[in-house]
Amino acid sequence: MNRIQKEARKESLLINMGPSHPAMHGTIRIMLELDGEVVKNSEVEVGYLHRGFEKTCEHKTYFNLLPYTDRLNYVSPLINNLAYVMTMEKMLEIEAPERAQYIRVIMSEFSRISDHLTALAAMTMECGAFTVFLYYIQAREEIWNFIEQTTGARMTTSYIRIGGVRADLHPDFKGLMDKAIKVTRRVLKDVKGLLNKNKIWIDRTRDVAVANPEMAVNYGFTGPCLRASGVSYDVRKAHPYLVYDQLEFEVPLGDKGDNFDRYMVRMKEMEQSLKIIEQAVEKMPASSSRAGLMAKGIEPDEAIKASRTKKAEERVNLSPNLQGSEKDVRPDILVKGKKYTVPPKEDTYTNIEGLINHFKFFMSGHGIRPPKGDVYFSVEGGNGELGFYIVSDGTDKPYRLHLRAPCFHIVSALEEMIKGHYIADIIPTFGSTNMIGGELDR
Amino acid sequence: MENKKVIDALTKAFPGKVTEVPDRLGDTIVRIEKDDLLIIMDFLKNRPCEFTMLLDLTCVDYLSSKGCFEMVYHLFSISSNKRIRIKSEVRKNELDIDSLSDLWKNANWLEREVFDMFGINFKGHPDMRRLFMYEGFEGYPLCKDYPLRKRQPKIPLRKITK
Structure with missing residues (x-):
């Protein structure tokens, strides 16, 4: 018996949304108590994608568990790699070389853009803006082409490694990168023209599912959803990691905390990310390899x-x-x-x-063996503060590994956010939380 | 230096109840008794510390070595940009601790997750059920005595209730 079945009034209609519903991307079930078309009460049920990430990690060595982190937030795997790797680096007290740090910044900013593009693409498409969806996905395609060229994979990258990155940038990375930046800029401009003053879009998102600052903080919102409520907190600014303190960027804020603000903040953030990438490429120290990247050798x-x-x-x-x-x-x-x-x-x-x-x-029992102790470190992921809490007992496997998934906290507020709105409003609200099953259910 | 301020404020308000844990990486870590959890958390959330955000809440299984679970709370203060980690032991013979769901709303799901994975009961929680696992799941999967590849019994089909 679910909570809502016990609480619901006799005359209201109970209806299931999900777990296999086209708009519930990433399997989640929302049970709704309806009065006509108005959501009186709801219950969110998660766990359909639970695959025991934390338990599995306790049985893998620190090096071997890296590919599992790709599968957490599968639209920005590089940031997940980065969060895990930087937690390990904090624990081991090592620091990646400068060029690797710049590469990491470039990669994580591109991932952030692809994360936002995917989130907004899904959100807009479900509201009927199919053109916008295609535009966004076109830009994401160019970004993934660039990521694929260097990392060799589009999603399951495992590119950022403890102590640095797996390989240097591809010798011809500039071409695809410039193209990705150019296409993304164009898409952002086009989408702005299509949506920002679009009556249908504004009607469906303005003043829908408002999260005021107190509520957002109380629920542990981070990332674009928190900033849309007007609270300025960005891990890149608050606890600078890598070389973010040497790069100039702004933290865009919303004022109301409704769906439209969450859309606007993501749009503005993508522009800032493009700016960061351009600065990082400029400032990145050249490779000191004498032979040049990918010089010919013997077989x-x-x-x-x-x-x-x-x-x-x-x-x-x-x-x-x-x-x-x-x-x-x-x-x-x-x-x-x-x-x-x-x-x-x-x-x-x-x-x-x-x-x-x-x-x-x-060899098992050898490899990376951090000293005993526990450590928490977080980076700014696509959805917000992505943190790892790792307890080491001195062996080559983590004693306990816990992920602070940003969208876990945001989705836990969904019940409150959709209360009193129409069924149709659930769709953009759910889209704007950018729920990612992989990191929510772990 | 900031770290010291928070810990000074804590030890002043709760003399003898707060132990600072030195950390080689410079994080602020505090150990408290589980009976004092609610009052200390309430103090931390309000002025002067203003740890308004519950970043994370999790549990570590030390049953085999220390005979207890350890609850780990991460709080964050937006105004002073500080994090603090609070640890509290939950002994094997009484697996319960106060719920924080009145102070922070995201504690609701986080505590359900810990209940689901470790079997710790949260006193005063409004809806203490499993979060990720289904009704009828046996055991607590993140405990160290739960084998990695343990099979679960088949559960009967649920009856349709009207």
């Missing part, structure tokens, strides 16, 4: 043969999924020390020390 089997008689000196051609992590590129993108990073593949192939380091890194 791995030749290197192995050569290493049988003498120490192989030549650069080895790595397989395409390792390109960009060549030995001479590594000082720019990964911390020094064999304790925290996978040893260079060239060494693993050609000399015994490299091979031993490789096994020492991956």
